[in-house]
Amino acid sequence: IPPFENSRRTIQAGAEFIPTPSQDKKNPFTEQIVDTNISLTKQFSGFSPFLAKEVEYRMSKGQTFHSIMEEISNSKSIFIANSDNEPVFHCINLTSVGICKEYPLFEGIDILYFHREEKERIKQIxxxxxxxxxxxxxxxxxxxxxxxxxxxxxxxxxxxxxxxxxxxxxxxxxxxxxxxxxxxxxxxxxxxxxxxxxxxxxxxxxxxxxxxxxxxxxxxxxxxxxxxxxxxxxxxxxxxxxxxxxxxxxxxxxxxxxxxxLGYLFEKEKGKKKKKKKEVSPSYTTITTEQGITISFGKNNLQNDALTWHTKKSNIWFHTKDYHGSHVVVHDENPDEYTIR
Missing domain, CATH: 1.10.287 (Helix Hairpins)
Incomplete structure (x- = not known):
């Protein structure tokens, strides 16, 4: 990074290394005293707003700051949750967010990077x-x-x-x-x-x-x-x-x-004339609940149409009235109240 781009931290051969100015923040792994009138991000080094929120939430439930730091220090896992359709993660269980999935460290990193690459691919298309x-x-x-x-x-x-x-x-x-x-x-x-x-x-x-x-x-x-x-x-x-x-x-x-x-967009032609693609039926998502009931749902109009077309008389079909959303099919004649809700 040349000086005209960053005058503070020049990165090039022979440049003088200047340490970043001290922020006078405490080490959270050695310091036990927490000032509740000041945000954790301002008191301790290495604290992101997201981690601060989780720690503050845990402390409000009675957990000590020291025990939380010990949990972070000893963790060999990654906990991943979903917040506003985005993955959030840390090396401790994110109790302030909701349901988390625990993964071994490297497996969790693979999942996160896969999600990031998937998001980039979706963004391109x-x-x-x-x-x-x-x-x-x-x-x-x-x-x-x-x-x-x-x-x-x-x-x-x-x-x-x-x-x-x-x-x-x-x-x-x-x-x-x-x-x-x-x-x-x-x-x-x-x-x-x-x-x-x-x-x-x-x-x-x-x-x-x-x-x-x-x-x-x-x-x-x-x-x-x-x-x-x-x-x-x-x-x-x-x-x-x-x-x-x-x-x-x-x-x-x-x-x-x-x-x-539907004629709103044209197929992109690149070079040679494309061969006619074989019609492939859209694949809707199917899951099985803890009660053993199979449920299918579509994520777009093509999947919704395909799902509705394949629905049997014995299945139960759901859709929000006067609003766009997924078509949901319960593959059971008499589902319980919990499944319906």
């Missing part, structure tokens, strides 16, 4: 998908209020029919040069202000009013369809965004294949 999904969501959520506004305006189409009826009924002919005319309503004799095209006569303005009425009337049906489609697109891409958030590598690939199949 899902980067363009995430960008596309975000763009679609932004487009549709911007489009929807405009469609609703146009639909509300189209619902007010009856006034244009009334304008045309009044112009014909009163036999208004000479309207050229006028931008507006006031005529009395057939219903309550109240004055109605009718906008006019100054280039047209009375019959021309009446025809134009009826044309606008017919256009808005037909537009209502079209706009209703567009609003429904827009809402469906928002639901669909919101579901994909949620699925991609928790996707493993295979699931991310299947989400991309789904978008290609």
């Amino acid at each position: 899902s980067g363009d998908i995430q960008h596309f999904i975000n763009r679609q969501l932004k487009h549709q959520t911007t489009k929807l209020p405009r469609l609703i506004e146009e639909y509300d305006a189209a619902k007010d189409c009856d006034k244009w029919r009334e304008y045309g009826d009044l112009l014909y009924a009163y036999q208004i002919t000479d309207t050229k040069g006028l931008k507006e005319i006031t005529l009395n309503s057939f219903v309550d004799d109240s004055p109605i202000h009718i906008p006019l095209d100054p280039k047209l006569d009375g019959k021309g303005n009446a025809r134009k009013a009826f044309q606008k009425y017919n256009k808005l009337k037909k537009g209502q049906v079209y706009l209703q369809e567009q609003i429904q489609l827009c809402e469906m697109e928002i639901d669909y891409f919101s579901a994909l965004a949620e699925q991609l958030k928790y996707a493993d590598f295979e699931t991310a690939i299947e989400i991309r294949e789904e978008l290609v199949k």
Whole structure:
């Protein structure tokens, strides 16, 4: 690292080594006194905020600081837990997080690095998908209020029919040069202000009013369809965004294949013409509970569809009403209440 990048810690041949300034923090393995008014990260060297949280949690449950440090010193394992879909780990059981899995040191390191590599692979495959999904969501959520506004305006189409009826009924002919005319309503004799095209006569303005009425009337049906489609697109891409958030590598690939199949994305062509790939049924996840009951669930739309297609009449199918999420199938005719919940 040359001096222009880091003036404090230059790393190159012949450079003078300057020790890092002392932070005047205590050694947690030799010091037993803990000041409860100061955070552990400020008192002891080597304490991350995450470890400090765990130690503080244990101490609040009655465990001594000394016994925790002894546990860290003697540990030959790695404990891995999941927090916000990210692995968290340390060499002691993470009681403040929840359920942890204990692994021998090197096996645990292998698992952590595999997860990191898997995350990078998912990031590579899902980067363009995430960008596309975000763009679609932004487009549709911007489009929807405009469609609703146009639909509300189209619902007010009856006034244009009334304008045309009044112009014909009163036999208004000479309207050229006028931008507006006031005529009395057939219903309550109240004055109605009718906008006019100054280039047209009375019959021309009446025809134009009826044309606008017919256009808005037909537009209502079209706009209703567009609003429904827009809402469906928002639901669909919101579901994909949620699925991609928790996707493993295979699931991310299947989400991309789904978008290609539906025509949202194009298959990437590199060099030679690709051979047609053999159709492979998406593989949903299947687990067995402690009660011996088999449960299957999908992680994306393709897996959900495949799972639903293979469900037997004797199985029980679950899905959250009016919300995107996994389809879950319990392969048992009479599961207990614990399994259902």
